[in-house]
Amino acid sequence: MAKHIVKRILITIPVLLGIVLLIFFMLNVVPGDPVTVMMKEHLKEDVVENLRKSMHLDDPFFLRYLRYVLDMLRGDLGMSWKLNRPVTKVIAQAFPYTCRLAVAAALFSWIMGIPVGVLSAVKKNSLIDHLSMGVSLFGVSMPVFWVALILQNTFKNVLPVSGVSGWRSYILPTVVLGWSSAGRIARLTRSNLLEVLRNDYIRTARSKGLPPFTVITRHALKNALIPVITVMAIQISSLLSGAVITESVFAIPGVGSLAVSAINNRDMPLLQGTVIFTAVLIIAGNLVADVLYSIIDPRIRVE
Amino acid sequence: MENILSIKDLVVSFASDGRKDRAVAVNGLSLDIPRGGTVGLVGESGCGKSVTSLSVMGLLAENGRVDAGEARFAGQDLLKLPDRELRKLRGNRISMIFQEPMTSLNPVLTVGRQLTEAIRQHSDMDKAAAKARAIELLEHVGIPEAATRFGNYPHQLSGGMRQRVMIGMAMAMTPDLLIADEPTTALDVSIEAQILRLMKDLQRRHGTSILMITHNLGVVAELCDEVYVMYAGEVVERADVFTLFRDCAHPYTRGLMASLPRMTPKGQRLYNIRGTVPNLRAMPAGCRFAPRCELASERCHAEKPGLIDLGGGHLCRCFLRGEAANHE
Known part of the structure; x- marks a missing residue:
């Protein structure tokens, strides 16, 4: 088990280096010179030239990549050009907002999604089933920004709709962000549970005289949730890396908003930092999913 | 002799998507199992033998329904019993073993957990007592190192071992009736013999009656006292096992007997009954076996x-009755 986990962690190292290379390369080929953006084209040529030199913008690509990776390994993601502060500090400041929102949205989606999925599967083809699957489908298919605007407009007199001022500010973003996840989890739970309920071992469990509730929770749900948990682990890591649209619409100063402003300002170090931060979280999420998977499913554990 | 289970005129039908008419899988079946006896229910796949056992246990699939009949077990009609009452009997006084030992055990729960939950459901044993009982059961069904196996998951056991676990589970509360639905079909022949011996042994020890559902006449000869032969949802012949093998009367049973592979000169084709089982929705008007007879x-x-x-x-559903026997 421990060996398995260590192996999975070691595999992430080349993946991470590859991701950094890719990001670095892409941000180098996009048009728009940061210096001109920063200086609004008013500056004299020699000043621009000096600035470029001090920012190492004219060094060869691989030299800059190498320098960046070495700095990264020391926990230094460079300075934000726009804010003139270390990128790690900027992200660390934004992360708590994103984290609160992500955890709330994830909990919302699990607490809503799993019971609704179970109920739909157990009461298959009933009114409850059709209703909850309709609401789930709506949540999955409606664009986030649209749902956000509708909710803002509906609840503008009851709840804060912009910025962060106390926990109530998180209610609407949580619903917006959690709804689509909840819908996805509900539908996945339902279809997996229906699949599992057809298995021979469910019939065996019933033949032992176990009550239906025990059959569902002990025998069916544990099997049905294996794929759902994978989705949940990946979902929370992507939520943690910042919900770009939701954070922007509700003006929450999280990692998502940070990425948007970095793009607008051609703030390369900050943008690289947020993207790498996202990548690390996604990799970690996959790792956690993998480990959880092997804890729940004994068949994977032995191999 | 007193019957432990007496099924009378059982009718079971199934709905299928987009159709109004229901497919009748079991059509007026009657069957008696004497206390302590072993009764075989024989027939091709799809003849309704498993459906019969599942309806008695109240385990029919969602689209299945018992339309008529009764199943008397210890003075109660199982078919009319509310689920709550039926659950008290299931796994306790009536239990069941299924065909596929590979898929009949839950892959994510240990063997021990699956055994103890059956025990604790029907007794007030605490965890430790149930564990001790489960290990004892595993030893009874011939599983070596039972204490270690207790903590194993099903995938760590072979098919034969898993079927032993299933039998141990079914025997946990020493039931009055054990329904075995093709318990050895998925196993190797050598394992099959072991499992049959085990069932016989348990029967002798506890006086459990057995309903043996099988398509294997060898298993019938090995284990059963009485045999019901089913064809297309109906009983076509009933006899004690000696009469059946010596002197079966129905052309279908005769066909089954003739289909058994035996030592024949090289190149001679094996006998098979021509045609296939009729569609449940399009039964022949007369004798259901007539198109193949x-x-x-x-x-x-x-x-x-x-x-x-x-x-x-000795019962037989045929106009030719015994005459058929003399024809060949």
């Missing part, structure tokens, strides 16, 4: 034969 007359195609007593409890 080599001896069928015009009357067989037009008129439906009833069960005729040939004497000594």
Whole structure:
């Protein structure tokens, strides 16, 4: 088990280096010179030239990549050009907002999604089933920004709709962000549970005289949730890396908003930092999913 | 002799998507299992033998329904019992073993957990006592190192071992009736013999009655006292095992017997019953076996034969009765 986990962690190292290379390369080929953006084209040529030199913008690509990776390994993601502060500090400041929102949205989606999925599967083809699957489908298919605007407009007199001022500010973003996840989890739970309920071992469990509730929770749900948990682990890591649209619409100063402003300002170090931060979280999420998977499913554990 | 289970005129039908008419899988089946006896229920796949056992246990699939009949077990009609009451009997006084040991155990729960939950459901044993009992059961069904196996997951066990676990689970509360639905079909022949011996042994020890559902006449000969032969949802012949093997009367049973592979000169083809089982929604008007029967007359195609007593409890659903036996 421990060996398995260590192996999975070691595999992430080349993946991470590859991701950094890719990001670095892409941000180098996009048009728009940061210096001109920063200086609004008013500056004299020699000043621009000096600035470029001090920012190492004219060094060869691989030299800059190498320098960046070495700095990264020391926990230094460079300075934000726009804010003139270390990128790690900027992200660390934004992360708590994103984290609160992500955890709330994830909990919302699990607490809503799993019971609704179970109920739909157990009461298959009933009114409850059709209703909850309709609401789930709506949540999955409606664009986030649209749902956000509708909710803002509906609840503008009851709840804060912009910025962060106390926990109530998180209610609407949580619903917006959690709804689509909840819908996805509900539908996945339902279809997996229906699949599992057809298995021979469910019939065996019933033949032992176990009550239906025990059959569902002990025998069916544990099997049905294996794929759902994978989705949940990946979902929370992507939520943690910042919900770009939701954070922007509700003006929450999280990692998502940070990425948007970095793009607008051609703030390369900050943008690289947020993207790498996202990548690390996604990799970690996959790792956690993998480990959880092997804890729940004994068949994977032995191999 | 007193019967532990007595099924009378059982009718079971299934709905399928987009169709109004229901497919009748079991059509007026009657069957008695004497206390302490072993009764075989034999027939091709799809003849309704598993459906019969599942309806008695109240385990029919969602689209299945018992339309008529009764199943008396210890003075109660199982088919009319509310689920709550039936659950008290299931796994306790009636238990069941299934065909596929590979898929019949839950892959994410340990063998021990699956055993103890059956024990604790029907007794007030605490965890430790249930564990001790489960290990004892595993030893009874011949699993070596039972204490270690207790903590194993099903995938760590072989097919034969898993079927032993299933049997241990079914015998946990020493039931009055054990329904075994093709318990050895998925196993190697050598394992099959071991499992049958184990079942016989447990029966002798606890006096459990057994309903053995199988398509394997060898298993019938090995284990059963009495045999019901089913064809297309109906009993076509009933006899004690000696009468059946010596002197079976129904052309279908004769066909089954003739289909058994035996030492024949090289190159000679194995016997098979021509044709296939009729569609449940398009049953022949007369005898259901007539389209495949080599001896069928015009009357067989037009008129439906009833069960005729040939004497000594030997029943046969055929106009030709014993005459068929003398034809060949």
